[in-house]
Each structure stands twice: as C-alpha cells, then as structure tokens.
Amino acid sequence: MLKKYSLVYLFFLGFTLTGFSQEQLKSPNGRLNMEFNLDAKGIAYYSLTFENQRLLAPSKLGFKLKEQDDLLEGFKIKNVSSNSSDERWSQVWGERKEIRDHFNELKIELVEDKENARQLNIFFRLYDDGFAFRYEIPEQEYLKDFIIMSEESEFALTDNHKTWWIWADYNTYEKLYQETSLKEATWAATPVTMKSKEGIYLSFHEANLTDYAGMTFKQKKGSLTYKSELVPWANGDKVRTSAPMKTPWRTVQVSEDAKGLTQSDLILNLNEPNKLEDTSWIQPMKYIGIWWGMHIGTQTWHEGDRHGATTENALKYIDFAKAHQIEGVVFEGWNDGWANWGGKDAFDQITPAADFDFEKVAKYAHENGVEMMGHHETGGDIPSYEKFMDDAFKLCQDNHVKAVKTGYAGGIYPRGEHHHGQFMVRHYRKVVETAAKYQIMLNVHEPIKDTGIRRTYPNMMTREGVRGMEWNGWSDGNPPSHTCILPFTRQLSGPLDYTPGIFDPTYETAGERVKWNALDQGTARVQTTVAKQLALAVVLYSPFQMSSDVIENYVGDPAFKFLEDFNADCDESITLNGEIGEFITVARRSDTAWFVGSITNEDKRELKISLDFLEEGKKYKAGIYADAKDADWKTNPTAIHISSKVVEKGDTLIMNLAKGGGQAISLIPIE
C-alpha cells in the first residue's frame, strides 16, 4: 500500500575526508536542523536545532564492545549521502489510516582511521515533527560477531527543562509519571517528555526495537546529558549480535505545542512496512471481560468459590457483549495453573480450568458473533510458554479465537533475564510472528515497550506497559493527572490497553472484597468521574478498547450508551487541545462518525472546542456525556449529565469538566 508521489533522490553535500568534518541536514520545512561533526579525535557527534534554539548540543555517538576495541573514536568519513522522501502509506488500523512519511536523510559512513579498520554507518532523519538516528554495522571483514556492552549515544539537552518521566526499570513501565526538572529525572524509561522555557516540547524514545536491548535514558551525573543505557542480559551483556545489523532508531519528537506531540507519526514512519500479506483477519474491537473482579478482590483467577472465569459467567459476558455492540470478550483465569502462579511451569496455556468449558464457550461466542480473546498468562516463564505456544495458538485458531491477550506477570524464567532486555525482545517478537502464523491478533501485557512494530506486524494490536486501571483496584491508585500525562508520554510510543470504563469508582456495589496483594490497603478507588472514564476510551487510543468494569455495573446505565456507540476502529485522530498533566481533548473519526474525549486533572475547567473537523454540509447527532454540575471525582464521581443536540461543522461546544472529570461526545451523521 505504498503510494509514492515524489521521487526519492540523492544529493551530495561537500565534505572533507580528514580532520574536522561537519555535515548538516534540514527537515522538509526547514525548521529542524541537525549537524554531524567528527572531532579531531575522530569521535562522532550530532546536534539538533529548532529554528534558532539549540535542542541538543553536540552529543556523542558510538559503542563499547565486549572483548573488542570500542567503536567510539578514530573515525574518518568514508562517504556521506543524503536523500529525501515523501510517501504516503496506509495501515490496516491505527490513529489514522493514511500516513505521510516525509523526511530528509543523511547517511554518514564512518571507517576507523587505522589498520583492520571497522566500519560504522549512521543514518540521520529529519521530519517536520522530529529527528531520529540509528546505527548500522555493515558487513565487513574485521567486525563479525560482537557483543555491545554499552551504547554510547548521548542526548545533550541544553537547559533544565520541565520533564515528565517514570523511573527506568528493567522489568516494568507500570509507574506514575513525575513532573520534575530535568536534573531530577536522573534515569528514565522512554518515552520521556520535556518542555523548554521557550515552550518547545520534546519527547525521546526509540523506534523499531528489533533483536536489541531496550534503551533507558540515563543522566550523566551532574550534567544535562543523557546516555542510552541498555537493559542487560543476565550476565551483563547488552546486545549479542553480528554484522550486518542495524540498531533501533533513537527518536526525538519536537513540537511547539503539547498537542502537536500527539499528532506525530514519527515512530511508525521509522518502522518497516507491513510484512503480512493477508490482513483480512485483523480487526480492531471493543471488548469486555472477566477481569476487574479479580483486581477488586471479589473474584479469583484460580479455581474455587470465587472463580471468575467459569463457563456460566463467560456465557453471560458473551450474551451481554452481543446485546450491547461490544465485539469481544476476554476471560482471565480460564485455564489451569493459577494456583501455582509465579512458580516454574505453572501454566500451559492449553488446559482449561475444571469449571471452564473452553470449546463450549468459544463455540457459543462464535455462534453469537462475539470474538473471544484468548488469554495466555506465562507468569514470565518463557521456556514453558515457548514450548506450548504453537499448540496454544493452534487451539485458538481451531476454535475461532482470533485474538489473544498475553501476560508476563512475574520475574522472567530463566532467572536473571529482564522483561526489557534482548532476551525478551526476541521472545516478544517470536510471539508476534508465531501469532501471525495462526492469524492471531495480540494484546500483550507486561510487554516490551511499543516502538512501532505494529506497522510491520499489524497483528500486534495493543499492549499494556503502563500503570493502568488495575492499579486502582488495589493500590493508592492513579491520580487524576496520570491520564492527562499519558497521551504526551507513554502513548507517543503506541496504543495502550489501559482498560478504562469503571462505572462504580468506589466499588460501592462490588460485594465482598478480598485483598489479593500487599499493595491493597482496602482504600483503593478510581480517581475520576464516570464521564472521564468514557472520555478515556477516546483519549487513550487502543485498537482493542476494553470496557473494564463488571457487566453488572453497565446494565441499565445510560452512560454505557457511549461505549455501545463508540467504534474502536479509527480512521483519523485530531488532538484539539492539551497541556501535559492538565487536560487534553482528542477527536477520533471512525468512518463517518466522530468521537470526542476530553479529560482534566484534579482541576475543574471549561474548554471550548470548535467542530471544524466535521464534514461540511452534514448534520450530526451529538450525544454529550458530561460531568453533572455537582460532579467531583472525590465526592460525586457518578454524577453524569447526558444530553444530545444536532450540530454541524463550525459549531462550538463548551465543555465543563469537573475535578478529575471529563466529557465524551459521539457525533453521528444524520443520514
């Protein structure tokens, strides 16, 4: 689906082969500029400027290798080439179906200025919305197999920016974002997002993480400079590889306003085109499931009196889904092994629980036109999962199960490996490829971070990798600002299965609850209004969008109509306004309908939006799901005011969001 409409062309910049070298590249609109320098010691540096503001001072490039000389200095330029590309491509699903890939690229080919010289190429790309670079180790005589012990890529920030970040961790991204000065953000996971005094927004991440270690963003002590710190193997190796190879792209998204960050397709553009020939089986969907009961402690994953995923409960969920325009269902705890969760060989992903008739449930779902999403909890036991994986996917395929939610809750077996190291990056990719073989779409929990491989494997639908709804079930919860930060941080990497949709924020009607983990102080609650829960379905993009509450809380609730009408298959997305940690309003188009979600942090606020995005000459029925006047996440979270009106392009809507509140609007064209 590649539609070229400008020729790719090459041009050459002047350069010298010895001594100090400097190459420059501009973004297509000329506003972003980079410079490549090779200093007198043959060390490579790049720097980045937006208009006249220096975003990154000269920042070092290179590697330290195991039992071989570092690839860091003594380079000379062998060749420099540039090209420019402007293409449009289509994706099967995504925030927008049509994407423009418009960049200028600079390829620097370095070679050591010594005997038995090794080669290192660096690609730089400038888009109007950001910057990226990657390394290439080409096939060569004096560098074959090698182990990277350190990627020395630097990101030399130029001021003590305001920074939104989570602590780096080798195993999890499920953390609350902090808003601090850059100097306090000493070791962060990516995406990490910053705002300069001048009002420039920057976000650092990586794209196309393939057979490599995940990058963390570690501050060099006492400086404004970060270095790529890779997650290690058990023995301390970072990346085990051989030439030829390419690293992931290191990316910087740049925008003059916060909402601009969210409109960037940089990460997807830096991934390879779709490798799946037949994508007819890939389809976004809304889903519900047996899940929240376990997190609030009214049900268990494991068999017993409180077992959630029984055949009987599953059939009820299928009936509800069918009746309420929800395409899919997931049943966590459907299988055997949960009593041994955390132990070695606890799960086989094939054997159902004694009170769950897998074939019957799958058949009932299929006959009723409901997609059953399988669930493969691995507990982190990779050897075990890789043993059963093919059979487990086959079992799904044989039973019309077209999607699987995977889980890696627990320390990785083999012990010492980390969720974010190369070992697991390889595993996660193997699962994606195996799933594709059986025409299975994936929803990965406890995943490796998204770096855009959904472009290449569009069956890689969504993932967790975020402190999601479940934390509201048993911890001190996610404060109102949390979801106002995510669109500008975590979500810049890709879809997130946050699983919004809790209609009973205080669990008033939940029945007898049991604490199931040590974080549960019995005081947990959801820190939003119900209107905000609806809005999150729009704001927090996921092609599998869950309505996560127990269905009993949806029955008869007028607010559920929004989730019935909402379409998880998106054609176009526009962020209408937003400030990080404060508020954001997103409009998403599905075919001819639009859905708007607006959320705020702990402050109530009035937002005005213009319906300029609607199609000219069409009238739309607006279903407006607003915080009631007296709504407040703390004192009155369920107070919702639903209304409707006929609107058209150019109309203005004034939205009043409560403390911790939000608003969701469906805009359906009137035929």
Add this chain to the structure above:
Amino acid sequence: MLKKYSLVYLFFLGFTLTGFSQEQLKSPNGRLNMEFNLDAKGIAYYSLTFENQRLLAPSKLGFKLKEQDDLLEGFKIKNVSSNSSDERWSQVWGERKEIRDHFNELKIELVEDKENARQLNIFFRLYDDGFAFRYEIPEQEYLKDFIIMSEESEFALTDNHKTWWIWADYNTYEKLYQETSLKEATWAATPVTMKSKEGIYLSFHEANLTDYAGMTFKQKKGSLTYKSELVPWANGDKVRTSAPMKTPWRTVQVSEDAKGLTQSDLILNLNEPNKLEDTSWIQPMKYIGIWWGMHIGTQTWHEGDRHGATTENALKYIDFAKAHQIEGVVFEGWNDGWANWGGKDAFDQITPAADFDFEKVAKYAHENGVEMMGHHETGGDIPSYEKFMDDAFKLCQDNHVKAVKTGYAGGIYPRGEHHHGQFMVRHYRKVVETAAKYQIMLNVHEPIKDTGIRRTYPNMMTREGVRGMEWNGWSDGNPPSHTCILPFTRQLSGPLDYTPGIFDPTYETAGERVKWNALDQGTARVQTTVAKQLALAVVLYSPFQMSSDVIENYVGDPAFKFLEDFNADCDESITLNGEIGEFITVARRSDTAWFVGSITNEDKRELKISLDFLEEGKKYKAGIYADAKDADWKTNPTAIHISSKVVEKGDTLIMNLAKGGGQAISLIPIE
C-alpha cells in the same frame, strides 16, 4: 393455569316469584352494591351504589327483536342464584402476570308471564373494582333463531358528570378525546370515563365481545341515561343469533381515584380462560419498522423511487434491531398491491413487491435472531383477505415469521358493513383463530375494540383502535393532553399499539417530505418532548411496543438507551399517580427490573414518587431520562437530561416534567 384457592360456593337469597321483586348483591369488600328489580309491569331494572352514593339509578334491561315480540316486559322471576368466587390465574403476558378474580355473582332467571313464555337470564357480577352484567338466552322452546334489533340496556347516570369520551363511530376509534359534561357526551364509543362531583371515577365498556355487535353508548335525549346502541349490519340488523347465546358483558369500572381505574383487571376477568394449549411461541417484544417514513411523506408504501420496504432497507433495519436489543421489525409496504389501495382485490398478502425479497429478508431476520413481523393490509376487503388468509399465515409460519400486523384501512367490503358490526366482529375473531392455528401473534390495526379476548387467545397481542402516532405525521396532531387521557379511557380496554418513540418531533432531519393525504397541511409535528416519547413506551402498555421513528434518528442518540433497556414483557404494573388529561406515572416490572414512565399534558409540573415498589434490600441502578430544564414541547422538544443514580426501596424521586413533557426511568437491580 387456574389456581383456585377458595371454593366456589352457592348461596341463595330470599326472593318472591310474583309482583315487585328486589334482589341485592354486594362486592367482596361490601362497598359496591347493586339491586335488581322487576317492576309491576315485569320490566327488569338494575341499579348500582358505591357506599352511599348512587352511581346508576334503576336502569332498564331487555331487547327488541326482529319480527318477534320484544324481550322487555312481562317477566317474572323463575329462579335466583348467587355465587362467590376468588381465584387467581396466570396469563402468558399482560400488565400483570398474576390476576385475582374475586367476585360475587347473581343470576336472575326470568321467564315471560304468558303462554309460549320465553326465557331471559341475566348475570350480575360485583368486583371490588367494578360491576358487570350480561344476558343469556338459554336454549328454549319458543326462542330459537332471532335477530336483535336493539339492545335496550340502560345506564342511568345520576348526575351531570365530567366525561372523557370520543364520538361513537361505526368504523373507527381514531379520535381525540373530549372532556365535557355528561350531557354533552351524547353518543360515545366505549370505554367512556366519568368523574362525579364526589370524586368517584366510572368507566363504561364491554367485555368478551364474541359474535355480537359492538356497543356504543348513546344518550337518551334530554336525560342522564345512556342506552346500549349496537353497530348494525348493512341492512340494519344488529345481532343475528340463536339460543343458547350469551351477550358480551356490560361493564362499569369504579374507583375513588383516577389511578385506581388503571389497575382494574375487570375486563380480563370477564373473559374465558386461555384456549391455546401451547403458548410457548407467544412472546412480547419491542419492534421497529419501515413505517414512519410513509406517514411523514419521505417514503411510500407502494413501489417506486421512494419505496420504503425494499430488501436493502429491510436488512438495515434488521441489523439495527440486532445491534440495539430490539427484538422485532415490521416492513409495511413489503407486498404488492399498494398502488391499488382502497380498490377491490388490491392485496393478496402473499405476493412481495418487486424490490422486496421476502424469503431473503425473513431468512436474514431469523438467522440474526430478529423476529420479523409480517404485515397483512386488507384495505377492508374481507372476502379477499379470507380467501388468502390461510396461505398468507402459512407463508409466514414457513418463513419463521411469528407475528403479523394486520390492517383494515378503508371502507369494508362488502360495502355497507362496518368495522364495529357483528360481521367484522366475526371476521376479526376468525383471523385470531386462524393465526393461532399457524402460531402467529397478532397486532391488529383498524381493529374492533379490545374487550379482553387476549385472555382467551393470548396470540391476540395488541391493536390500534386509537388516534396514534401516525396522526402527528399528517394532521393537526395529538395535543399533549391526548396521551394523558388514553390510560384512563382507551387503555382500560387493553393494550394499544400507539407506536411512540419519535426522536425528531419537528422532522427537521427528515429530508424531502410529500403530503400523502388531505389532512396533511405540511404543519404536522409531534406535540411532546423526546423524554415524553420514552415515557410513553411505559405508560401506553403494549406487548408489542414499537419504537416508531426511522432508525437514522436513533443512531447515536443517548436517549435511545432507554428503549434498548426497556423490556416489553411485563410482569406487574402499578400506577403511581394520575389525573385524567393531566398527568400519569406508571411503573412496570419486567422480571427484576422496573421501568417508570411519567407524562404530563401542556402544563409543566413537579411530581414526587416513592420507590416503595422496589424489592427490599436490593440496590438498583436508576437510568433517568428527564426533560432538560429548558425543555418545552413547542420550543425545545429534544432537550433531554439523562443521568443515573443508585437507589433503593423507600427512596423518593422528584421528577420535573416540561410542558408536554415526561420522564422515563429504568431501574435495574445491581447484582
């Protein structure tokens, strides 16, 4: 399903066989009393008293016959017997599933005091909620075949009550109710409802109209007395019959408040038990259909550019029904013949329109779990319909069509017969019996009035016989008070297919409209708010409850959630408050859920209701669909305010109804 729990017993009252005779009967609670008298001329009279108030002064009984002596005077009492009964019985569907049938009965056997004496028996029944009598002509020697030329039953009211009534008509009940003094109500159709100065509410009607003529209620000139005026055959005969026979019951429902009238099961109790052995195929449902477009002139019944019932449109309606918890669909204009509507032999009820693939549509509906309601328009051509009827019902049965809407729009063939005469009473019953043979449920338009035969033939689901929604499509419409009168008049006879649910009261979005009849001045609109449209689904009881707007007006409208959640299968009904023509609030239970509908006339009002009817100890999610503060049927009919809260038994809700407004509430138990 008859559950006796007190023995039927007989007892005898003292009486004399000659001269002036007087018999008395009391209702079970003793508050209603009747007297039977035979005067010196042997003329029979009855009178009725509630507590110490005389409701009916002595009122004559008897018949005038064709070419035979009248059965009016010269009677003596042959025998008097009484009995008392207290039974409970269940119905397949209805306003309540369990009904108490508790009455005292008096049987007066009269015989002429002459040679070749003829016999006439009269049964009187007193319930706590009303009074009824019927005649029996027993098998006898001197009265075999006979023709009733006049039923002389009188109803001698005692004061110039306030009266809600429609003009008597031999062919239609589609009229606006008037509120006048009794003296102005000179000739009314039944039910006709009155309120005395003392605050006693009375409603007159008939029960079990079988092989007889429909009764109208005609005032004797210059008096307060009405007489049963039967609808004639073409030649002036009223009833062609033979002994033994029984007439329908003439009924008076009595209550100290308006809402009490609506709780009466008198009419059903006076009908015979269910005759259908297998009722498993009988099921209430909500339905939508291709219908409103014809009434507002955007579509046509007949084929052509604007033909509504095309295969394509039908499939869309089935898809919508399936997705929105609507069980059924009807497609008016599906068949050939509409271009000749009104002519003889226009329709055959079998041949589809060229652009409507009946078998494909029926199959698609069935495969998608949607009930297709067939449509048999007869145009009033009875010989033609009776010719095709068996084949037409068979066609339905063969294609999984379990319900049929019939229509009699037009003058009756044979010309001279009337919709409400014995000829058509026989036909309508024949259709019910034939439909039952093919396991078809009926929704009869332009029907004979309901007299409760749904008890005997529970496939006789609902009927029109009311000035329904369609009049808002092309006439001066139904004023806001209309639907506030119906529950106390028309609806006392039984379910009505009023077809509420118009979401676009001004047809703003309807597209190009064409006038299709002479009543259409192009100024038509619906004279309610949208919230009132929802409430009407509860207030106006129908086991087939239509949501009548074009589906385009439902898509994306949050208010439609109420109709999705609403259940047409009712187990229990309670009228919470009401005054005739002003307001009414009804609560109906479906399984464990309750639905409340409250409507007002042209006045806005605040109503307070207590949720005492909810089950003790259960919490309920209340979905509240209220008029917005600025709603007004004239100026702002679509302004709706939807909210939800958790409620329980004993809670009080304050409802603010706009001018011409209403409120609908769903109350779903939280498990």
